[in-house]
Amino acid sequence: MGKAKIYIILLVVMLAWGLNVVALKLLVSYFSPLTMTAVRIFIAGITVVGILALLKKLQKPTRIEVYAIMAASILGVVLHHSLLAFGLANTMAVKGSIILGFSPLLTAILAIIFGFTQMSWQRFLGFIVGAFGVTIAVMRGGEGITGIAIGDILVFLSILAQAFSFLIISKVSKTLNPVVLTGYMMLSGSLVLLLLALIIEPAQFITFTTVAPSAIALLLASAIFATALGHVIYNYAIAKIGAAETAIFGNFNTLFSLLGTAILLKEPIGMNQIFGCLLIIIGVLTGTGAVEAFVRSRKSGT
16 A cells, blocks of 8 residues: 555544544543443454454464563553543543644654654754643643643553554564554453453443443444554554654644534633644654655655
């Protein structure tokens, strides 16, 4: 598949992920964050593994790949999704969306630190601009540092865990099919989450028998389309074009999230959040190398 097609598909994934922030904000009003996340990821894992089994595409991982799957699963499934759910339950969806926009930049920073890509002064400047944008976006009015809620910190930790998982995925997908890797990650991670939910809040599973059918439908849509298919495509893109380049598209996630929260949840968006979001986008485009690539292409006449 050519890069142009991958880019188009990634844009669709960003739309699904952006709207999924709205879905998660609604879901945590019906379900406990931990139990909801465990069930949602389990449905996603079963979906991916089931499709692979029907197509006879499952692979037996090597011992090293099993270790990588376990590490990526803990970081990218257990920690990322549980921290994200708890974070969104304790902050505004608008602020959560903007912090999620820091994910591409964070992935690029880690890719540089661990030798996956090189750093130039333009990229360093992008990191500074992006970090400044996030700081402005999560502070409201004159609240200053007190404007940062515990939910904001949890959302940030969720994207930090996910960024580390992306680096592992980028490495292990060279030998293991990224779709298979995604299925194994989700299924194993969801089992850990289900075990934790059963231990910590076993009574919460009764909620699934009492909520409105619309809540169950929203949960299924989030699990199958945003989580299962979205992560399959994203991890496939990482294997094809690399973690840093794939991460560039994360800024669209932020834009779609902001539009979704404003239109569907009627949450107010302040000027500081708009300005912060613009700074994040500039930081992402500069920090991930997109601006450098554009300048080089203009100079070469391509």
